[in-house]
Amino acid sequence: MTTADAFALGDAATDARTDTQTDARTDVRTSAQTDTALRFPAGFRWGAATAAYQIEGAASADGRGPSIWDTFSRAPGNVLNGDTGDIAADHYHRVPEDVALLKRLGVSDYRFSVAWPRIQPTGRGPALQRGLDFYRRLVDALLEAGIRPVATLYHWDLPQQLEVLGGWPRRETAERFAEYAGIVGAALGDRVHDWTTFNEPWCAAFLGYASGVHAPGRTEPVAALRAAHHLNLAHGLGTAALRAVLPHPAAVSLTLNLHAVRPLTGSAADLDAARRIDAVGNRIFLDPVFHGRLPEDLVRDTAGLTDWSFVRDGDLAAAAAPVDWLGINYYSPTLVAAAPAAEPGPSPRSPGVAEPSPWVGAQPYVRLLPAPGPRTAMDWPVDAGGLYELLTRLRDELPGVPLLITENGAAYADYADPEGAVHDPDRIAYLHGHLAAVHAAMADGADVRGYFVWSLMDNFEWAHGYSKRFGLVHVDFATQRRTVKDSGRWYAGVIARGGLPA
Numbered sequence: 027m028t029t030a031d032a033f034a035l036g037d038a039a040t041d042a043r044t045d046t047q048t049d050a051r052t053d054v055r056t057s058a059q060t061d062t063a064l065r066f067p068a069g070f071r072w073g074a075a076t077a078a079y080q081i082e083g084a085a086s087a088d089g090r091g092p093s094i095w096d097t098f099s100r101a102p103g104n105v106l107n108g109d110t111g112d113i114a115a116d117h118y119h120r121v122p123e124d125v126a127l128l129k130r131l132g133v134s135d136y137r138f139s140v141a142w143p144r145i146q147p148t149g150r151g152p153a154l155q156r157g158l159d160f161y162r163r164l165v166d167a168l169l170e171a172g173i174r175p176v177a178t179l180y181h182w183d184l185p186q187q188l189e190v191l192g193g194w195p196r197r198e199t200a201e202r203f204a205e206y207a208g209i210v211g212a213a214l215g216d217r218v219h220d221w222t223t224f225n226e227p228w229c230a231a232f233l234g235y236a237s238g239v240h241a242p243g244r245t246e247p248v249a250a251l252r253a254a255h256h257l258n259l260a261h262g263l264g265t266a267a268l269r270a271v272l273p274h275p276a277a278v279s280l281t282l283n284l285h286a287v288r289p290l291t292g293s294a295a296d297l298d299a300a301r302r303i304d305a306v307g308n309r310i311f312l313d314p315v316f317h318g319r320l321p322e323d324l325v326r327d328t329a330g331l332t333d334w335s336f337v338r339d340g341d342l343a344a345a346a347a348p349v350d351w352l353g354i355n356y357y358s359p360t361l362v363a364a365a366p367a368a369e370p371g372p373s374p375r376s377p378g379v380a381e382p383s384p385w386v387g388a389q390p391y392v393r394l395l396p397a398p399g400p401r402t403a404m405d406w407p408v409d410a411g412g413l414y415e416l417l418t419r420l421r422d423e424l425p426g427v428p429l430l431i432t433e434n435g436a437a438y439a440d441y442a443d444p445e446g447a448v449h450d451p452d453r454i455a456y457l458h459g460h461l462a463a464v465h466a467a468m469a470d471g472a473d474v475r476g477y478f479v480w481s482l483m484d485n486f487e488w489a490h491g492y493s494k495r496f497g498l499v500h501v502d503f504a505t506q507r508r509t510v511k512d513s514g515r516w517y518a519g520v521i522a523r524g525g526l527p528a
């Protein structure tokens with residue numbers, strides 16, 4: 027029996043009824059709180075998401091070049107247990123099995139990313155046909171299964187050679203990205219209608235170039251600001267390149283991991299701390315992409331570091347190329363308070379230890395605090411209220427921009443029991459609470475068109491290696507056996523009924 031055979035939608039409906047027993051749901055303070063059978067509108071897009079480096083493996087197959095994550099993960103000390111994405115979930119060789127799993131879950135949409143080094147091994151020059159063929163096979167299998175492909179062009183796997191030349195702090199990387207976007211759009215645009223330029227450029231810029239916990243592992247605050255600008259520019263140039271080759275109609279979007287920032291108190295100092303985090307965490311992307319401007323307060327906050335002269339005339343107008351929808355990735359809120367000036371705040375990951383901060387211009391004025399409440403295996407607080415807050419903020423600030431939740435989910439210490447089942451009630455509770463928050467935000471006017479669980483399957487969780495499991499599907503990395511978790515069955519029930527159970 028294959029793993030995909032191991033469950034059926036009939037089971038999912040049964041399982042869906044049992045989730046009323048989970049009562050650890052986060053309070054969402056809205057009118058919908060008392061509605062026990064929340065239905066989503068017809069046509070709501072139900073999906074699951076993955077990213078190339080996290081699942082594909084096959085790191086040097088068919089001419090793929092090295093990415094910054096290959097280099098970073100192979101260097102000792104960067105990734106827990108020395109894990110790499112060399113094999114990952116071996117998705118590269120298991121597309122039929124994985125698409126069958128998606129079909130059994132009943133998703134309408136699948137969000138995946140294209141690995142730039144499979145298409146242009148050094149980040150420039152002619153496309154590798156074998157790389158394009160892999161994604162064409164994947165897309166064809168999805169379409170055959172009745173699943174809409176949603177393609178992300180960049181989920182952090184920059185070709186290593188472009189990093190050698192300077193990486194995202196270098197302007198030319200944005201130009202190279204536009205070229206790559208045009209190549210992939212031309213090759214797949216006849217069958218992919220939903221495109222996302224970047225996944226979470228905040229992580230690429232600030233975890234990659236400021237705190238250094240992600241590839242390429244640099245700890246240069248100004249380089250991180252330059253990277254953020256060039257990612258915005260690349261988004262704009264890439265959007266234009268896509269629109270030039272895609273048949274009409276096609277949707278082009280961007281996915282941001284916006285921070286639901288909460289000040290600890292209403293004091294002026296705490297409010298200012300929240301403003302600083304909002305500037306470098308959120309508005310550094312929202313303002314250029316949606317308003318063609320830099321946040322003035324961010325420029326002020328970072329004046330001691332840079333005069334931003336790397337922003338050239340026309341860049342902000344280019345970054346503001348209109349998008350068809352905005353993707354939101356949400357996991358937990360960000361609680362902040364003021365820190366006494368000139369005293370570095372403690373690291374939220376290693377309390378008491380000062381370390382390079384991703385919050386360029388906000389440190390040393392801000393302390394990030396551990397938010398109260400239950401936590402996932404990432405030690406992230408479970409708080410669906412933050413998702414509601416973000417969605418209603420965007421309703422007010424970006425009227426007319428449809429929203430998709432392109433990632434939401436949780437890691438827990440899942441394991442297959444002797445009968446081969448994976449029971450993950452905490453994940454079911456997490457998903458239920460967050461879907462209720464989405465529903466509440468929609469009831470209050472947020473234009474949310476769909477929701478994607480992160481992730482379809484357990485995978486390489488960046489600096490945590492394989493130690494954190496986010497999947498609806500459990501992967502035994504020794505055998506590559508896939509087992510649908512209880513949460514996968516539950517989610518299938520949600521999709522089948524178009525909403526949360528009573």
Ligand code: IFM
Binds near residue numbers: 080226433480487496
């Ligand atoms: O695994 C990541 C994903 O690659 C980007 N968003 C957050 C997820 C969980 O950390």
